[in-house]
Amino acid sequence: MTIPTSSTAQVIPGQGAMAAPESAKPGRAKRQRFLFLKNKKASFGLVILGFYVLFAIIGPWITPYDPDARSNDLIQPPSADHWFGTTHLGQDVFSQVLDGTRPVVFVGFLAGAIATVLSVIIGITAGYLGGKTDDTLSALSNVFLVIPAIPLMIIITSILDSASNLLIALIIGLTSWSWNARVLRAQTLSLRRRDYIEAARATGEKTWRIVGFELLPNLTAVIASGFIGTVIFAVLSLITLAFIGIVSAAGWNWGTILFWAQGQQALAQGAWWWFVPAGLAIAFLGTALSLINFAIDEFVSPRLRSAGKTKLKTASGGTVRMRIGFTPVLSNSAEPHTRAQIHPDAMTPVAREAAK
Amino acid sequence: MKYFLQRIAFYLFTLWAAITLNFFIPRLVPGDPVQSLIAKFRGQLSTEAINSLYVLFGLDDDKGLWAQYIDYWQQLFRGDLGLSFTFFPSPVSQIISDALPWTVLLVGITTVISFLIGTGLGVFAGWRRGSWTDGLLPVTTFFSSVPYFWLGIIAIYLLTGPDSFFPSSGGFDSALVPAWDQYFIPSALQHSLLPALTILISSVSGWILSMRNMMVTVSSEDYITVAHAKGLSERRVAVSYAARNALLPNISGFALSLGFIVGGTLLVEIVFSYPGVGFILLQALGAKDYPLMQGIFLVITIAVLVANLLADLAYLLLDPRTRKEG
Numbered sequence: 293m294t295i296p297t298s299s300t301a302q303v304i305p306g307q308g309a310m311a312a313p314e315s316a317k318p319g320r321a322k323r324q325r326f327l328f329l330k331n332k333k334a335s336f337g338l339v340i341l342g343f344y345v346l347f348a349i350i351g352p353w354i355t356p357y358d359p360d361a362r363s364n365d366l367i368q369p370p371s372a373d374h375w376f377g378t379t380h381l382g383q384d385v386f387s388q389v390l391d392g393t394r395p396v397v398f399v400g401f402l403a404g405a406i407a408t409v410l411s412v413i414i415g416i417t418a419g420y421l422g423g424k425t426d427d428t429l430s431a432l433s434n435v436f437l438v439i440p441a442i443p444l445m446i447i448i449t450s451i452l453d454s455a456s457n458l459l460i461a462l463i464i465g466l467t468s469w470s471w472n473a474r475v476l477r478a479q480t481l482s483l484r485r486r487d488y489i490e491a492a493r494a495t496g497e498k499t500w501r502i503v504g505f506e507l508l509p510n511l512t513a514v515i516a517s518g519f520i521g522t523v524i525f526a527v528l529s530l531i532t533l534a535f536i537g538i539v540s541a542a543g544w545n546w547g548t549i550l551f552w553a554q555g556q557q558a559l560a561q562g563a564w565w566w567f568v569p570a571g572l573a574i575a576f577l578g579t580a581l582s583l584i585n586f587a588i589d590e591f592v593s594p595r596l597r598s599a600g601k602t603k604l605k606t607a608s609g610g611t612v613r614m615r616i617g618f619t620p621v622l623s624n625s626a627e628p629h630t631r632a633q634i635h636p637d638a639m640t641p642v643a644r645e646a647a648k
Numbered sequence: 649m650k651y652f653l654q655r656i657a658f659y660l661f662t663l664w665a666a667i668t669l670n671f672f673i674p675r676l677v678p679g680d681p682v683q684s685l686i687a688k689f690r691g692q693l694s695t696e697a698i699n700s701l702y703v704l705f706g707l708d709d710d711k712g713l714w715a716q717y718i719d720y721w722q723q724l725f726r727g728d729l730g731l732s733f734t735f736f737p738s739p740v741s742q743i744i745s746d747a748l749p750w751t752v753l754l755v756g757i758t759t760v761i762s763f764l765i766g767t768g769l770g771v772f773a774g775w776r777r778g779s780w781t782d783g784l785l786p787v788t789t790f791f792s793s794v795p796y797f798w799l800g801i802i803a804i805y806l807l808t809g810p811d812s813f814f815p816s817s818g819g820f821d822s823a824l825v826p827a828w829d830q831y832f833i834p835s836a837l838q839h840s841l842l843p844a845l846t847i848l849i850s851s852v853s854g855w856i857l858s859m860r861n862m863m864v865t866v867s868s869e870d871y872i873t874v875a876h877a878k879g880l881s882e883r884r885v886a887v888s889y890a891a892r893n894a895l896l897p898n899i900s901g902f903a904l905s906l907g908f909i910v911g912g913t914l915l916v917e918i919v920f921s922y923p924g925v926g927f928i929l930l931q932a933l934g935a936k937d938y939p940l941m942q943g944i945f946l947v948i949t950i951a952v953l954v955a956n957l958l959a960d961l962a963y964l965l966l967d968p969r970t971r972k973e974g
Contacts, residue, residue, distance in 0.1 A: 442908070
């Protein structure tokens with residue numbers, strides 16, 4: 293492993309272990325299991341998400357004030373007493389943000405789970421069975437895809453007066469499964485004719501077993517990334533519904549805070565602390581989830597990884613930009629087209645002979 | 649042509665599904681919503697409005713569900729969406745047709761510009777993968793995670809003020825009367841700049857990212873290597889070979905995500921008090937104006953379907969495979 297400008301290790305990071313299989317045997321299983329976490333985007337996103345889940349669980353218990361309690365400190369800027377300032381009724385914004393974490397995380401994950409289950413059932417059934425079933429289910433998911441989801445949600449939630457968080461999660465889940473179903477159907481279609489599936493069919497495996505044990509494990513990444521995407525969408529939808537004031541019965545969440553801030557003209561009074569924390573909380577949660585999703589994409593398709601350094605200095609001092617599918621030619625001479633110095637130990641016997 | 653007819657059939661089917669959904673949603677409400685509405689308005693509703701409410705919620709007992717459904721369609725074909733009770737006694741269709749041009753111009757133009765800029769930047773970021781452009785991605789991710797309306801609030805806070813160029817609300821100067829003249833148009837443009845910028849910033853990152861990923865995938869194809877080997881200029885390979893092929897999935901993605909974008913932009917209108925459909929929707933929600941809400945949902949759906957059809961036409965022009973007969 294002493295090749296100085298080892299171009300392969302540069303282009304495919306994380307697969308350097310391939311070059312020395314015998315020495316890496318004991319550590320290999322471990323490395324494989326946590327490979328996903330080695331991605332900086334994944335670990336960063338998961339850490340932030342962990343904080344949100346933590347605050348969703350303990351948030352309502354550690355709030356310094358009752359989020360509904362009024363006090364005489366009206367519209368105060370952030371201070372030691374009130375970290376995020378206070379509202380027009382003297383309520384503590386920090387307590388409201390903490391208390392509002394639980395419904396957001398709850399609705400996000402529940403709606404994501406509902407949509408994922410639906411999309412797995414519909415997408416895989418359509419892709420695997422094909423024919424009339426496929427036509428019907430594809431038409432169904434395309435219809436749901438094209439009908440604008442947010443206005444539909446707004447109308448349903450508004451008609452079902454004072455909906456609970458559970459009901460809102462259900463509504464969001466039922467209206468946002470279609471994109472994942474479409475992606476899963478396409479993926480199932482491409483897997484369905486692979487040799488190992490044909491082999492499973494030929495050996496007489498039952499359909500449920502082929503779907504459950506042959507197809508599903510190979511769709512894990514697609515399902516996971518669809519789940520995360522739906523969670524982002526569900527969080528934004530909940531905030532939207534709360535911001536226009538049609539779920540105010542369901543307790544505090546970040547959208548409710550923004551609803552009150554907007555309704556009480558927080559802007560005109562210069563009360564930036566009233567709406568900035570809730571918005572940043574949404575933005576960071578969304579960023580964390582998107583980072584996890586990018587990491588999944590890169591995990592599945594290594595081409596998408598940010599390749600780090602693509603400009604390489606060759607031994608002779610020239611610069612080459614590496615690009616996938618394109619091998620840079622360094623000179624026009626008849627000599628072998630490389631100036632990389634190969635260490636004698638790393639040479640194949642034939643090359644060593646030739647070098648002499 | 650066959651492809652095109654198939655798409656038309658699909659859109660007609662979707663339209664039917666949306667209208668049917670619109671018909672059934674009010675009928676899902678438990679109890680007697682009309683009584684609670686009458687109680688809420690304490691005699692402000694005319695008998696005519698109350699009757700139309702009973703029809704809307706399917707509570708007039710002397711008709712079966714099927715007869716109601718037929719009636720509903722007949723009303724729609726006459727362009728009759730009922731009477732609004734926020735703006736009583738204006739018909740819903742008139743209120744919406746007043747608001748619709750604002751939304752279509754603002755959202756339509758902004759979305760197309762956002763798509764063009766995002767795709768252009770995405771081509772660049774994908775082709776120059778590994779250079780400083782990769783640093784662009786975390787920034788755009790952050791902006792795409794921010795709700796549209798929150799960005800609007802921040803923009804109003806930071807950029808508007810008594811002596812700022814940007815007005816903080818409305819669609820035109822309140823001293824002017826809407827007309828196609830030299831006073832009104834500049835004022836309308838000035839008022840739409842900030843909402844447009846908000847929509848642009850929060851929607852552009854999605855296009856950058858998907859185009860970048862398509863470019864990265866496409867640029868490892870064999871025909872790109874061949875184009876390089878032929879000695880074509882870098883620019884020609886990037887634009888005519890890689891970008892042209894990477895664009896197709898992005899266009900179908902554009903069509904499919906229109907429904908999502910429209911939902912977000914309605915909120916921007918609310919924040920900026922922009923006189924479009926979103927702002928009307930907010931007023932309808934506050935007053936529990938169900939006929940108006942349903943009319944808005946129907947019109948938004950139709951607008952998205954038309955936009956989808958246009959995107960399909962663009963696809964037809966760009967991808968010769970769809971034009972193949974048979």
